[in-house]
Amino acid sequence: MGSGTSTQHHFAFQNAEKAFRAAALIQRxxxxxxxxxxxxxxxxxxxxxxxxxxxxxxxxKLHNFFSYLVDHxxxxxxxxxxxxxxxxxxxxxxxASETQNCGDxxxxxxxxxxxxxxxxxxxxxxxxxxxxxxxxxxxxxHARYVLNLLHEARKHLVQLPNINQVSTCYSExxxxxxxxxxxxxxxxxxxxxxxLPSPERAYVxxxxxxxxxxxxxxxxxxxFAFMLVYPKEFHLNRGNHEDHIVNLRYGFTKxxxxxxxxxxxxxxxxxxxxxxWLPLATLVxxxxxxxxxxxxxxxxxxxxxxxxxxxxxxxxxxxxRKENKKQAEEKGNANQTGSAGRPSPWFLPQSRSLPSSPLRxxxxxxxxxxxxxxxxxxxxLDPKELSxxxxxxxxxxxxxxxxxAGFPAIKEKEEPSSSxxxxxxxxxxxxxxxxxxxxxxxxxxxSDPMAQEGCRANTVRGGGCYFGPNVTERxxxxxxxxxxxxxxxxxxxxxxxxxxRKVLTxxxxxxxxxxxxxxxxxxxxxxxLTPHIxxxxxxxxxxxxxxxxxxSRVEESALRALREKLFAHSSDILVEFKKHDKDxxxxxxxxxxxxxxxxxxxxxxxxxxxxxxxxxSLTDNKLAYKSWLENLAKEKLSQQNIQxxxxxxxxxxxxxxxxxxxxxxxxxxxxxxxxxxRHTWKLFSSHMNIDITDDCICDLARxxxxxxxxxxxxxxxxxxxxxxxxxxxxxxxxDCPQVTNSSNRDCSSPGAH
Amino acid sequence: MPSSxxxxxxxxxxxxxxxxxxxxxxxxxxxxKIKEAFEVFDHESNNTVxxxxxxxxxxxxxxCPSEGELHDLIAEVEEEEPTGYIRFEKFLPVMTEVLLERxxxxxxxxxxxxxxxxxxxxxxxxxxxxxxxxxMTEEGEPFSQEEMEEMLSAAxxxxxxxxxxxxxxxxxxxxxx
Numbered sequence: 001m002g003s004g005t006s007t008q009h010h011f012a013f014q015n016a017e018k019a020f021r022a023a024a025l026i027q028r029x030x031x032x033x034x035x036x037x038x039x040x041x042x043x044x045x046x047x048x049x050x051x052x053x054x055x056x057x058x059x060x061k062l063h064n065f066f067s068y069l070v071d072h073x074x075x076x077x078x079x080x081x082x083x084x085x086x087x088x089x090x091x092x093x094x095x096a097s098e099t100q101n102c103g104d105x106x107x108x109x110x111x112x113x114x115x116x117x118x119x120x121x122x123x124x125x126x127x128x129x130x131x132x133x134x135x136x137x138x139x140x141x142h143a144r145y146v147l148n149l150l151h152e153a154r155k156h157l158v159q160l161p162n163i164n165q166v167s168t169c170y171s172e173x174x175x176x177x178x179x180x181x182x183x184x185x186x187x188x189x190x191x192x193x194x195x196l197p198s199p200e201r202a203y204v205x206x207x208x209x210x211x212x213x214x215x216x217x218x219x220x221x222x223x224f225a226f227m228l229v230y231p232k233e234f235h236l237n238r239g240n241h242e243d244h245i246v247n248l249r250y251g252f253t254k255x256x257x258x259x260x261x262x263x264x265x266x267x268x269x270x271x272x273x274x275x276x277w278l279p280l281a282t283l284v285x286x287x288x289x290x291x292x293x294x295x296x297x298x299x300x301x302x303x304x305x306x307x308x309x310x311x312x313x314x315x316x317x318x319x320x321r322k323e324n325k326k327q328a329e330e331k332g333n334a335n336q337t338g339s340a341g342r343p344s345p346w347f348l349p350q351s352r353s354l355p356s357s358p359l360r361x362x363x364x365x366x367x368x369x370x371x372x373x374x375x376x377x378x379x380x381l382d383p384k385e386l387s388x389x390x391x392x393x394x395x396x397x398x399x400x401x402x403x404x405a406g407f408p409a410i411k412e413k414e415e416p417s418s419s420x421x422x423x424x425x426x427x428x429x430x431x432x433x434x435x436x437x438x439x440x441x442x443x444x445x446x447s448d449p450m451a452q453e454g455c456r457a458n459t460v461r462g463g464g465c466y467f468g469p470n471v472t473e474r475x476x477x478x479x480x481x482x483x484x485x486x487x488x489x490x491x492x493x494x495x496x497x498x499x500x501r502k503v504l505t506x507x508x509x510x511x512x513x514x515x516x517x518x519x520x521x522x523x524x525x526x527x528x529l530t531p532h533i534x535x536x537x538x539x540x541x542x543x544x545x546x547x548x549x550x551x552s553r554v555e556e557s558a559l560r561a562l563r564e565k566l567f568a569h570s571s572d573i574l575v576e577f578k579k580h581d582k583d584x585x586x587x588x589x590x591x592x593x594x595x596x597x598x599x600x601x602x603x604x605x606x607x608x609x610x611x612x613x614x615x616x617s618l619t620d621n622k623l624a625y626k627s628w629l630e631n632l633a634k635e636k637l638s639q640q641n642i643q644x645x646x647x648x649x650x651x652x653x654x655x656x657x658x659x660x661x662x663x664x665x666x667x668x669x670x671x672x673x674x675x676x677x678r679h680t681w682k683l684f685s686s687h688m689n690i691d692i693t694d695d696c697i698c699d700l701a702r703x704x705x706x707x708x709x710x711x712x713x714x715x716x717x718x719x720x721x722x723x724x725x726x727x728x729x730x731x732x733x734x735d736c737p738q739v740t741n742s743s744n745r746d747c748s749s750p751g752a753h
Numbered sequence: 754m755p756s757s758x759x760x761x762x763x764x765x766x767x768x769x770x771x772x773x774x775x776x777x778x779x780x781x782x783x784x785x786k787i788k789e790a791f792e793v794f795d796h797e798s799n800n801t802v803x804x805x806x807x808x809x810x811x812x813x814x815x816x817c818p819s820e821g822e823l824h825d826l827i828a829e830v831e832e833e834e835p836t837g838y839i840r841f842e843k844f845l846p847v848m849t850e851v852l853l854e855r856x857x858x859x860x861x862x863x864x865x866x867x868x869x870x871x872x873x874x875x876x877x878x879x880x881x882x883x884x885x886x887x888x889m890t891e892e893g894e895p896f897s898q899e900e901m902e903e904m905l906s907a908a909x910x911x912x913x914x915x916x917x918x919x920x921x922x923x924x925x926x927x928x929x930x
Contacts (some may be wrong), residue, residue: 031808040794452797452799591781
């Protein structure tokens with residue numbers, strides 16, 4: 001032992017300490033890095049959700065608008081009346097008679113060149129399996145078989161009760177799946193991972209099979225096929241997207257018309273009916289209640305079991321004109337919120353005294369609004385008087401006017417023939433649902449759970465409620481249930497428990513917002529009905545990415561969507577900026593930037609957190625806002641012919657415009673006249689207090705009519721937005737199963753039609 | 754590792770050196786930032802967050818505390834009887850002070866590089882996977898297995914099974930902004 005050794009020890013100790021501290025530093029730094037990633041992930045999620053819900057609110061507003069039109073609008077000319085009539089008469093309840101539908105597909109010939117799957121009825125299990133396999137290989141089912149299958153499905157569904165009763169005595173396991181939203185890959189994955197349906201393997205699919213994804217048709221075909229093959233073990237619940245009006249906006253209508261150009265309309269019509277025959281809920285062993293949205297403090301399972309679910313065509317349906325004339329007369333001035341439980345649309349003069357932004361509290365999570373009256377319109381009316389005779393005579397009158405005005409007879413194909421059968425089925429015509437029945441159904445299809453006690457109107461979605469743990473508890477006790485399974489909300493992990501594990505949300509569309517955004521999940525109910533969750537993500541690419549890459553990719557997509565929203569409101573934002581810049585320096589402090597942007601967009605996003613991703617350069621900690629706005633526009637301005645201000649208007653109202661287009665295009669021809677477009681748009685924008693001059697509207701319409709033929713073609717229309725159906729940009733497009741299908745527009749594979 | 758006991762520092766930090774109006778503006782802005790970050794994790798919209806997420810919030814506000822320092826901060830904002838939740842009312846003033854005093858500043862790139870170099874005395878320019886694992890899970894404030902795996906997935910060059918730390922730092926820093 002000498003000084004040498006102790007020095008050695010000393011150095012050794014010092015080195016050890018240095019290493020220790022170096023390691024600690026690196027760890028400290030790394031943990032901060034991870035935290036920032038996590039924050040970015042959450043913010044990205046907020047962006048997607050807030051934009052999605054804002055879109056849903058738009059949807060509600062749009063349909064309130066149309067209902068309002070129907071209620072109050074007095075057409076100033078034959079053109080207008082005719083035009084409105086054309087839109088709304090399509091919305092009549094589907095025929096009860098079966099004979100009419102039978103003829104729908106028998107006459108359709110399947111060419112020999114067709115190499116897609118062929119179905120014969122009654123279906124056998126092998127057929128259903130073969131169907132899955134065919135779709136997996138990207139084949140398309142011929143329209144004849146689609147109609148046939150839908151027809152058979154309808155026959156089966158009609159016999160089912162509103163609340164399906166399932167027992168675990170028969171099958172050994174029950175698997176419950178949530179929203180699929182047209183994502184066939186997820187369905188195929190579930191069958192692959194969990195096994196195909198069989199008498200021993202029961203399935204419940206909890207609604208929202210369609211819209212958004214690109215294979216809604218195929219999903220429906222598979223689900224209905226298995227339902228027919230295993231009627232006792234395979235169950236479907238209706239979701240809020242099993243609704244032809246919602247489909248107009250969210251892509252299913254578009255998909256059908258695109259894939260089935262000739263017979264699409266027939267298919268849509270039959271689907272309209274099939275959707276309303278879907279059961280509303282499934283009850284397992286009388287203990288586990290499965291339904292799409294949720295419940296409310298008024299949910300009455302007995303009432304739900306008894307009502308005629310077929311009467312509820314859409315949870316957002318607007319009434320026909322004639323119904324409403326009757327209503328307007330009958331109800332006089334009774335537009336108050338409390339009267340007979342009939343809510344008044346938020347935009348009517350009386351309701352201006354309601355909270356200022358009825359659909360937009362300060363953050364999209366803040367469930368602070370009291371029970372408001374902003375629920376989807378379309379509360380149906382007193383049934384009896386709306387006799388077809390009245391309608392028919394009005395039709396005849398209109399026809400006469402039309403001819404007088406020199407209009408070409410509009411090819412309302414079903415109109416003349418159906419008026420005959422209408423007379424026959426007059427006696428069997430379905431009465432309208434009562435307001436209470438309608439509300440019960442809306443509640444179970446649209447509600448979301450919340451953490452706080454109580455029950456409040458779901459102002460974010462515009463329909464149904466937010467229900468608290470006490471509501472759940474009361475319901476479970478009242479009906480002696482163990483827990484609730486619902487879907488309706490996307491969750492990052494594909495599932496989420498709440499209300500002390502009494503409510504399970506299960507969501508089966510993985511990568512819903514973007515590749516890598518979330519997992520999908522399904523739940524198996526084991527003995528004693530204990531839930532076992534299985535998660536998945538149907539895209540191999542995501543597995544090879546690091547967390548950082550996954551988050552970046554999703555984030556980029558969210559930011560793109562957000563920048564588009566910012567662009568769409570540039571004018572309003574500029575006005576707000578200027579308010580903060582009285583001295584006209586052209587600069588704005590970041591704090592003011594955040595306030596200004598939020599006051600225009602109302603998305604409730606953490607703008608300061610997002611700022612680094614949205615604002616790149618600062619001078620002196622301030623933003624030169626004009627050039628910032630200009631940069632936002634530059635991303636869009638390459639669109640020919642359309643000036644930036646018009647483009648902005650287009651983007652701001654994109655979804656509404658597209659929906660309006662489809663509503664106007666009631667015969668799904670894919671084209672509407674400039675006049676129709678302009679006219680509806682004028683009404684809509686004045687109604688929504690969108691500040692837009694007549695000239696501007698004309699310009700808008702004319703700009704969209706790219707080939708200048710006086711008509712707006714849906715493709716032209718979509719082109720105006722450079723709509724890329726799936727944005728797989730920034731990553732390996734080849735790895736994505738969900739590769740963009742914009743090139744499929746002219747697809748003419750043998751399986752088409 | 755002893756924490757720096759930030760909470761016991763005297764309370765006449767930089768804020769008191771600013772002229773009053775500036776201090777107010779700064780505080781107001783900090784309040785908004787803190788509120789925003791807090792709300793991202795306030796899942797029940799009742800002004801509370803799970804205590805396990807507080808670290809993420811604090812770090813995303815620009816601070817880089819060690820685990821020990823974080824622990825102390827949490828002790829300051831927790832309830833008398835810890836409930837597992839942190840209330841905004843308690844969090845705000847403490848966090849404001851942290852920001853005003855510019856505590857727990859992030860680590861500059863060059864210091865980070867030097868830390869790696871300490872662990873690589875032979876100056877090879879890289880650490881082997883095993884070495885990295887050893888240091889990160891045995892020294893300092895050890896990583897959990899999850900943290901270690903996540904770091905490895907991005908940091909390790911699969912061919913050489915090592916981390917070239919200079920490149921790694923550069924990549925991470927670019928990614929930050």
